[in-house]
Amino acid sequence: MSKLGTYVWQLPGIESQPLSNSRISRVERLQFAGNRLMVNALKLAIGVIPIRRPQLLVGADATRRLAEAAAERSLKKILIMTTAGMVKRGQAGPLVRALELQRITPVIYDGVQPDPTWEVVNDALELLQAEACDGIVALGGGSAMDSAKVVAVAAANDGKPERLVGYFKGRRKPLPLFAVPTTAGSGSEATIAAVISDDRTHSKSFVIDSRLTPLAAALEPRLMTGLSPALTAATGMDALTHAIEAYIGVIGTTETDRYAREAVQLIFRYLQPACSNGADLEAREALSIASYKAGCAFTQASVGYVHAISHQLGAYYGLPHGLGNAILLPEVLEFCGQSVAEKLAQLAVLTGLGEESEPEDILAQKFVVHIRYLNRELGVPATVAELRAEDIPGIARRALREALLNYPVPRQMGRADCEALLQGLLVAREPDENDSIDAALARVA
Numbered sequence: 001m002s003k004l005g006t007y008v009w010q011l012p013g014i015e016s017q018p019l020s021n022s023r024i025s026r027v028e029r030l031q032f033a034g035n036r037l038m039v040n041a042l043k044l045a046i047g048v049i050p051i052r053r054p055q056l057l058v059g060a061d062a063t064r065r066l067a068e069a070a071a072e073r074s075l076k077k078i079l080i081m082t083t084a085g086m087v088k089r090g091q092a093g094p095l096v097r098a099l100e101l102q103r104i105t106p107v108i109y110d111g112v113q114p115d116p117t118w119e120v121v122n123d124a125l126e127l128l129q130a131e132a133c134d135g136i137v138a139l140g141g142g143s144a145m146d147s148a149k150v151v152a153v154a155a156a157n158d159g160k161p162e163r164l165v166g167y168f169k170g171r172r173k174p175l176p177l178f179a180v181p182t183t184a185g186s187g188s189e190a191t192i193a194a195v196i197s198d199d200r201t202h203s204k205s206f207v208i209d210s211r212l213t214p215l216a217a218a219l220e221p222r223l224m225t226g227l228s229p230a231l232t233a234a235t236g237m238d239a240l241t242h243a244i245e246a247y248i249g250v251i252g253t254t255e256t257d258r259y260a261r262e263a264v265q266l267i268f269r270y271l272q273p274a275c276s277n278g279a280d281l282e283a284r285e286a287l288s289i290a291s292y293k294a295g296c297a298f299t300q301a302s303v304g305y306v307h308a309i310s311h312q313l314g315a316y317y318g319l320p321h322g323l324g325n326a327i328l329l330p331e332v333l334e335f336c337g338q339s340v341a342e343k344l345a346q347l348a349v350l351t352g353l354g355e356e357s358e359p360e361d362i363l364a365q366k367f368v369v370h371i372r373y374l375n376r377e378l379g380v381p382a383t384v385a386e387l388r389a390e391d392i393p394g395i396a397r398r399a400l401r402e403a404l405l406n407y408p409v410p411r412q413m414g415r416a417d418c419e420a421l422l423q424g425l426l427v428a429r430e431p432d433e434n435d436s437i438d439a440a441l442a443r444v445a
């Protein structure tokens with residue numbers, strides 16, 4: 001059995017790839033020290049910044065109760081930020097009717113698009129001001145929620161929305177904001193951050209403020225039954241990545257660890273059923289709760305290299321965020337090796353992949369093997385078809401910079417290791433189609 005941290009945890013029949021610790025340069029060691037200073041500051045900050053959780057409304061009448069919550073705040077006119085597709089499919093209807101029942105006038109902005117840009121924010125803000133709306137409901141996935149967050153804080157503060165980039169830039173608190181997530185992945189309904197893209201530079205800007213968390217979130221499983229298996233899988237794996245990266249990071253708290261563990265359990269149990277039968281309301285509801293819990297975990301405990309690298313693959317090739325995370329998750333966990341073995345072993349026991357009496361490294365390997373097989377069952381490839389070898393140095397440089405400046409990772413990754421990891425995504429490493437998860441797990445043991 002290979003030593004953790006020395007060789008890739010491998011599936012039977014797949015050749016191992018050495019990942020060396022000796023390829024870290026002196027400059028990188030200094031950068032890692034800088035990262036640790038930042039991480040310590042982050043840890044202090046999460047101990048003192050109050051995190052508000054949204055009022056959680058779950059079930060078939062969640063949208064109605066959300067409208068009641070808005071009425072209790074005496075709101076009169078609400079901007080619904082959503083996509084043209086949602087409106088066309090009639091998915092805005094229940095929310096519109098629920099608001100009208102509460103004598104609240106709905107105004108629809110349907111220009112939200114994936115990876116929302118400042119143009120979306122400015123257009124929606126213009127409509128909100130022209131109609132004198134006094135609140136906002138985001139109806140959609142992470143894109144609708146993120147853009148609505150920035151509109152809410154921009155509407156309450158003077159100047160261009162672009163100047164809100166960074167930490168706590170809005171002087172006044174945002175307009176009342178509510179969320180009706182229609183995917184189970186981003187967890188944006190629970191987070192204090194919003195990501196806005198610049199379509200000229202393809203860069204992403206973060207607006208971070210603890211007051212950005214919506215006041216209430218309606219998790220209504222019926223709104224998610226129309227999601228395709230591919231989108232269900234990608235968003236579910238995004239939520240799983242949030243939970244795992246928050247759990248293995250070095251600034252987690254007792255509370256974020258609990259949220260992360262609960263999210264992992266729910267996703268392991270319900271993601272495949274939701275992909276096989278989109279109308280399974282129990283699975284849809286469980287995944288929406290898992291996404292929320294993962295959001296609660298990572299909004300404080302942050303994420304790591306999976307997100308850092310996935311963001312670059314999104315910027316270079318338009319690779320969907322959840323899909324990129326799903327592909328990268330087992331690779332990054334293997335790289336982390338011994339530094340995360342204890343945590344992954346805990347998750348393996350929690351999810352029934354092994355017994356507490358088994359050696360820690362065996363349990364950890366079982367956990368990673370399970371994720372690889374889960375990917376296969378969900379139709380997630382093990383490689384990135386768009387990835388070009390000549391882009392790898394640039395992708396690695398940008399990913400490592402993002403991680404150094406932002407993420408409390410459990411094991412530092414040097415440029416050579418990141419490039420080796422990306423090289424691995426050029427070569428197909430699919431599990432044997434005839435192999436089963438159970439057989440593979442038994443072989444690990």
Ligand SMILES: [Fe+2]
Pocket residue numbers: 186238242307321325
């Ligand atoms: Fe994510």
